[in-house]
Amino acid sequence: MEKTITITNETGIHTRPGNKFVTLAKSFESKILVKNEETKKEVKGTSLLKLLSLGIKKNTKITLTTTGNDEAKAMNELSELLLNLKD
Amino acid sequence: MKNLLKGIPASPGISIGKVFLYQENKININKTNITKNEIENEILLLKSGKQKTIEQLVQLRESIFKKLGVEKAEIFDGHITLVDDEDLLDETIEKIEDDLIRAEYALELSINEYCEMLANLEDTYLRERATDLKDISKRWISNIKGLEFYDLSSLPKGSIVIAEDLTPSDTAQLNLDNVFGFVTEVGGKTAHSAIMARSLELPAIVGLKGILNSTKSGDNMILDGLSGEVIINPSETQINEFTQKMENFIKEKEDLKKLKTKKAITTDNVKFNLWANIGSPKDVESAIENGAEGIGLYRTEFLFMNSDKQPTEDDQFLAYKTVAEKMEGKPVTIRTMDIGGDKELSYMELPNEMNPFLGWRAIRISLDKVDIFKTQLKAILRASVFGQIKIMFPMVISVDEIREAKTILEECKKELKDINIDFDENIKVGIMVETPAVAFRANIFAKEVDFFSIGTNDLTQYCLAVDRGNERISNLYNSFNPSVLTAIKMAIDGAHQEGISISMCGEFAADERASKLLVGMGLDSFSMSASSVPRIKNNILGYNKKECQENMEKLLKLSTVKEVMNNL
Numbered sequence A: 001m002e003k004t005i006t007i008t009n010e011t012g013i014h015t016r017p018g019n020k021f022v023t024l025a026k027s028f029e030s031k032i033l034v035k036n037e038e039t040k041k042e043v044k045g046t047s048l049l050k051l052l053s054l055g056i057k058k059n060t061k062i063t064l065t066t067t068g069n070d071e072a073k074a075m076n077e078l079s080e081l082l083l084n085l086k087d
Numbered sequence B: 001m002k003n004l005l006k007g008i009p010a011s012p013g014i015s016i017g018k019v020f021l022y023q024e025n026k027i028n029i030n031k032t033n034i035t036k037n038e039i040e041n042e043i044l045l046l047k048s049g050k051q052k053t054i055e056q057l058v059q060l061r062e063s064i065f066k067k068l069g070v071e072k073a074e075i076f077d078g079h080i081t082l083v084d085d086e087d088l089l090d091e092t093i094e095k096i097e098d099d100l101i102r103a104e105y106a107l108e109l110s111i112n113e114y115c116e117m118l119a120n121l122e123d124t125y126l127r128e129r130a131t132d133l134k135d136i137s138k139r140w141i142s143n144i145k146g147l148e149f150y151d152l153s154s155l156p157k158g159s160i161v162i163a164e165d166l167t168p169s170d171t172a173q174l175n176l177d178n179v180f181g182f183v184t185e186v187g188g189k190t191a192h193s194a195i196m197a198r199s200l201e202l203p204a205i206v207g208l209k210g211i212l213n214s215t216k217s218g219d220n221m222i223l224d225g226l227s228g229e230v231i232i233n234p235s236e237t238q239i240n241e242f243t244q245k246m247e248n249f250i251k252e253k254e255d256l257k258k259l260k261t262k263k264a265i266t267t268d269n270v271k272f273n274l275w276a277n278i279g280s281p282k283d284v285e286s287a288i289e290n291g292a293e294g295i296g297l298y299r300t301e302f303l304f305m306n307s308d309k310q311p312t313e314d315d316q317f318l319a320y321k322t323v324a325e326k327m328e329g330k331p332v333t334i335r336t337m338d339i340g341g342d343k344e345l346s347y348m349e350l351p352n353e354m355n356p357f358l359g360w361r362a363i364r365i366s367l368d369k370v371d372i373f374k375t376q377l378k379a380i381l382r383a384s385v386f387g388q389i390k391i392m393f394p395m396v397i398s399v400d401e402i403r404e405a406k407t408i409l410e411e412c413k414k415e416l417k418d419i420n421i422d423f424d425e426n427i428k429v430g431i432m433v434e435t436p437a438v439a440f441r442a443n444i445f446a447k448e449v450d451f452f453s454i455g456t457n458d459l460t461q462y463c464l465a466v467d468r469g470n471e472r473i474s475n476l477y478n479s480f481n482p483s484v485l486t487a488i489k490m491a492i493d494g495a496h497q498e499g500i501s502i503s504m505c506g507e508f509a510a511d512e513r514a515s516k517l518l519v520g521m522g523l524d525s526f527s528m529s530a531s532s533v534p535r536i537k538n539n540i541l542g543y544n545k546k547e548c549q550e551n552m553e554k555l556l557k558l559s560t561v562k563e564v565m566n567n568l
Helices: A015-026 A048-052 A071-083 B036-068 B070-083 B086-099 B103-119 B124-128 B130-145 B168-173 B192-200 B236-260 B281-289 B301-305 B313-326 B363-368 B370-386 B399-418 B436-440 B442-446 B456-464 B471-476 B482-497 B515-521 B530-541 B545-555 B561-566
Strands: A002-006 A031-036 A042-044 A061-067 B004-006 B008-011 B014-022 B159-163 B179-184 B204-206 B220-224 B229-232 B271-278 B295-299 B331-335 B388-393 B428-433 B451-454 B501-504 B525-529
Touching (some): A002 A071, A048 B070, A061 A071, B008 B192, B014 B179, B014 B236, B036 B103, B086 B103, B192 B204, B281 B530, B301 B313, B363 B370, B388 B451, B436 B456, B436 B482, B451 B482, B482 B515
Parallel strands (some): B014 B159, B179 B204, B331 B388, B428 B451
Antiparallel strands (some): A031 A061, B220 B229
């Protein structure tokens, strides 16, 4: 599954929100990929280092891809988390 | 040598103490190659080092959690996840195997790659995270090598720590009984060390280039976290001067702190609300810091003025939502666009008028440009589920305007409902009382809305027919004019007659000379710039409402500004 999301929280994906994302991403069987639509760079959603290196800021468009048995559930929960990021 | 140096003030406060130069023992990385037989052992060292690092970080997180609470502790959750990163481990193991190098060197190389990636990003915040990585790598490599990781928890009392940089784990180890402040060569205001220092209320300066070479351990030092200055080996006069400054700072801080959580209640137990006026979400922090219990006026025109195009519904929604969330359910009064008069927009042509303050402005524009108005109202409605939001219309002169605005608001509600967007169905609607037209018949207007807020700047100008920008008649512009006071009293009485609440969000609410009078009139809430809140609160705490009322009744019988001013 694939979905494009615009990040809206003030500071983008930094350590704290990134950590939340990675922790959740690891709880699924499916393979999770995150792509920065500006730079077209794509990384595994289960590595915080890789995720930080995407340089995702406020208003960055990203594409989330989930592949596997629980891909719908993973997509649902991960995009929910991204849309509700604070600070 | 110059003994006064200036850096970036990172955390306010003044310290006088002795320099402790914090220069870590450089870790020597063994770059020699290994044989194939040693690969397994190096991988083992890497993994056990990782395990130990995680254990140490978990411990640090616990101690930070106790000292500073959950939010700061979460920083270490991030660090733990970084150490635990599967790619980092795999890539390091690959290097050990392919290049036949030791775990410590392989790890250093992997970490450096990521540091470089982060350093190339535009975002300052993410760039500074490279520091987190270096911090982790130092700890991990020390653990691989079986070295003691340097400890900042047991410095001599009165130390001012001087370092190249302080990592979050360094800062976490600082013992506040012994450490009076710190200065770093690098870093900015958003570095973790700076953020931590502010939460710990530890005076600190960052980004002071050259400090390491200008001082040595044991030097006396004055650290002024307010100005960002340090004085190395100060004179006795300087020490006396700064001791005084330090005492004043501490006293002021304590006084304000005592007030922060206190409610504004008079000696005869009547409570008043103290709110803050803000112009953007950034101002909320200071409002909370100063103990404001709500936002009495959110001036949305800055959203419109600080942009070269009209802000979209989403832009506005985000700003309103941020404020509502930060205020955690406390009231947030959003005033719809108050453009015109002296405020102009680059993307909307406002006609040149003979009398702009009597012209096409505020609600008058909103009711003409319904699409702009609706965009704003929808943004406010959408944000209303994230806190306690109220809507306020500016520059009202007639009941017709209120009804028309409310009809448009209902249309917006319906349109949102049609697309299943949630909002607060019972959102409160109020108006500014800033024209004599409303003040005279306040009780009639009060039937139409849920609350009033008096804008004294315009009310004074319109009551007295005095242009507040005209210097030749500036002596006539005075809110203590008995006619203005009568208008204020009429507005308050009219509101209370219909059982609605009334606040004041003009300059007059922050005028210390006026607070007694306003308490006497029974104004429910005072809204002002955040920094004025503690002063006004302090005033109210000393009043007896009954006495204020008697005093106010006498004052309103006086005939001239001068008589009023002499009897406040």
